Amino acid sequence: MDISEESMPTNNCTPIRLAGLTAIFALTVALLLLLSCSKSHQAHIEDGKKYLEQGRYNEAMIEFRNVTKHGNRNPEANFQIARVYMQMGAYPEALRELEATVGNDHNRMDAHFEMGNILMMQRKFIEAREKANLILRRNPDNIEARILLANSWSGMIHVNDSVYDIRKGLGQEPRLMPPFFLLETGDGGSQLDAGKAEELYQEIVELNGHSTEARLALGNFYMTRRRNSEAEEQYKAAVRNNSRSLDAVSALGFFYLRNGRMGEAEEQYKKYVELSESDDLDNRVILPDFYLASGEIDLGIRILERMIADNPQSIVFKRRLASVFFDQRAFDKAEALADELLEKYPEDATAHSIKGRLRLGQSMGAEAVSHFLIVTQRRPRSTQARYFLGRAYLQNGEPSKAATEFESAVALDPSNYRAMLSLASLRLETGNLDEVVQLAQKALSLNPDFDEARLIMGTALASQKNYRAAATELLAYVEKNPDNSAGMIQLGKVQMAQGNSAAAESRFEAALKIDPDNLSAMTELVRLYEAQKKPDRAVARINTQIQKSARSAGFYELLGRVYENQGNTEKAKEAYGKSKD
Numbered sequence: 001m002d003i004s005e006e007s008m009p010t011n012n013c014t015p016i017r018l019a020g021l022t023a024i025f026a027l028t029v030a031l032l033l034l035l036s037c038s039k040s041h042q043a044h045i046e047d048g049k050k051y052l053e054q055g056r057y058n059e060a061m062i063e064f065r066n067v068t069k070h071g072n073r074n075p076e077a078n079f080q081i082a083r084v085y086m087q088m089g090a091y092p093e094a095l096r097e098l099e100a101t102v103g104n105d106h107n108r109m110d111a112h113f114e115m116g117n118i119l120m121m122q123r124k125f126i127e128a129r130e131k132a133n134l135i136l137r138r139n140p141d142n143i144e145a146r147i148l149l150a151n152s153w154s155g156m157i158h159v160n161d162s163v164y165d166i167r168k169g170l171g172q173e174p175r176l177m178p179p180f181f182l183l184e185t186g187d188g189g190s191q192l193d194a195g196k197a198e199e200l201y202q203e204i205v206e207l208n209g210h211s212t213e214a215r216l217a218l219g220n221f222y223m224t225r226r227r228n229s230e231a232e233e234q235y236k237a238a239v240r241n242n243s244r245s246l247d248a249v250s251a252l253g254f255f256y257l258r259n260g261r262m263g264e265a266e267e268q269y270k271k272y273v274e275l276s277e278s279d280d281l282d283n284r285v286i287l288p289d290f291y292l293a294s295g296e297i298d299l300g301i302r303i304l305e306r307m308i309a310d311n312p313q314s315i316v317f318k319r320r321l322a323s324v325f326f327d328q329r330a331f332d333k334a335e336a337l338a339d340e341l342l343e344k345y346p347e348d349a350t351a352h353s354i355k356g357r358l359r360l361g362q363s364m365g366a367e368a369v370s371h372f373l374i375v376t377q378r379r380p381r382s383t384q385a386r387y388f389l390g391r392a393y394l395q396n397g398e399p400s401k402a403a404t405e406f407e408s409a410v411a412l413d414p415s416n417y418r419a420m421l422s423l424a425s426l427r428l429e430t431g432n433l434d435e436v437v438q439l440a441q442k443a444l445s446l447n448p449d450f451d452e453a454r455l456i457m458g459t460a461l462a463s464q465k466n467y468r469a470a471a472t473e474l475l476a477y478v479e480k481n482p483d484n485s486a487g488m489i490q491l492g493k494v495q496m497a498q499g500n501s502a503a504a505e506s507r508f509e510a511a512l513k514i515d516p517d518n519l520s521a522m523t524e525l526v527r528l529y530e531a532q533k534k535p536d537r538a539v540a541r542i543n544t545q546i547q548k549s550a551r552s553a554g555f556y557e558l559l560g561r562v563y564e565n566q567g568n569t570e571k572a573k574e575a576y577g578k579s580k581d
Contacts, residue, residue, distance in 0.1 A: 075105040089381030154197035365395030417443035436460035
């Protein structure tokens, strides 16, 4: 029997035409087709997993989507799509796919567990707690679920190798870090209970004393509460439980590093490298990271260069060295490594971030934007990438887009005070003064030493005519930044508004001493003299400054305006003419 090409199965597994076939033959073909489709789905999933391990997210997503298209229900494919999103840091999208996973198969406890971790990242502690309890009702001995439950009371998140996808989503390759860290709780702080958390951690250790992760969880809880002796006891117990555990060894090393016990920390990180060599080559970057963190920059660089020479295919070593060169202001070397990475990996986020920051420094806003757009596509949850993209948009003359990125950075990380203040600066320009004050106050609450917040807040308060409060903030700013002319000018304007002319004059003169070319300071000084009906003094002061300034055109124009206000047309014309020379 001739079967036309049109009747053959397609890649989409569409139904074949069975007209003219016997019932038995038709049934046989249908069964074979079903098996073929099943195999095809599994092949897509396996290929997708391979792409995911290689960090090729677009290819992985295509493979997994091939399984779920046309309404096909496949919980494993949904779960793997969620993993792609998690490694990209797109947690809301990952949560949606995990919900689809458990919707198709409510018994997928691994999906419920990952949902719990994402809910923790979103600071939805009560919902995360519910996921942990759901798993524990099925399996009361599940240690990971017990730890998740305790974390939901302490506000800690687990980001070591046991939660690989979360760690990747945060852009955290192997580096110096604890196995858990304390989340910024925000409004969710009322949902936490440190006492309850401690009881749960201790219960886990009592029931599972040989569990490395249980010891690490309790140890980190103690460390975040500065109970160092108890933390050390738990970290050492974790290492005794499993002397080959990378998590335990790095946790103990991090503890020693944090407490300034450098010799003991070095011993642990060397041990970490020895354990990693046969497991994951990239883990060896931990050792140069330790030297860099302890201030031995040259040694860290030499070790990284040697590692690259021995392993020229390692992406992680090159990324780290490029970042170190950038931090050390060796920009040519940083860019050379970034270009080398991009030649082989055109979408490498670290390389694009370095290129973007270099272009920002060169005032090449458009190019900076193009680089940071790629970074945010690869790491949509990266607050640093959002912050720098916002700065690039500003430099490129796109303030509305800049504001959107700063807003995203703050939404992703409510403790990002730099993005907060950048947003406040933009709001100051648009006249949203109440929001400016709120943002600046929040930034200061997060970092009391962030002096720029006082300058922004003082400026906003002055615009609201709240001169007393403005003066308090601006005085605090100039006391800590006596060489900042902008602060001096703003404080002088407030003091002038308060009627304190002598203090205002002193501030404007201080600004001109700091920056002899500061036309804003001279303009305010002239306004002060004119308000005092002293135009001759204004003229004399401008002429004096012209002799000191390297850029006198603006001062001549100001002088022309003063003469014009006096009705001295001839002198005004002469001054305006000199401003164009």
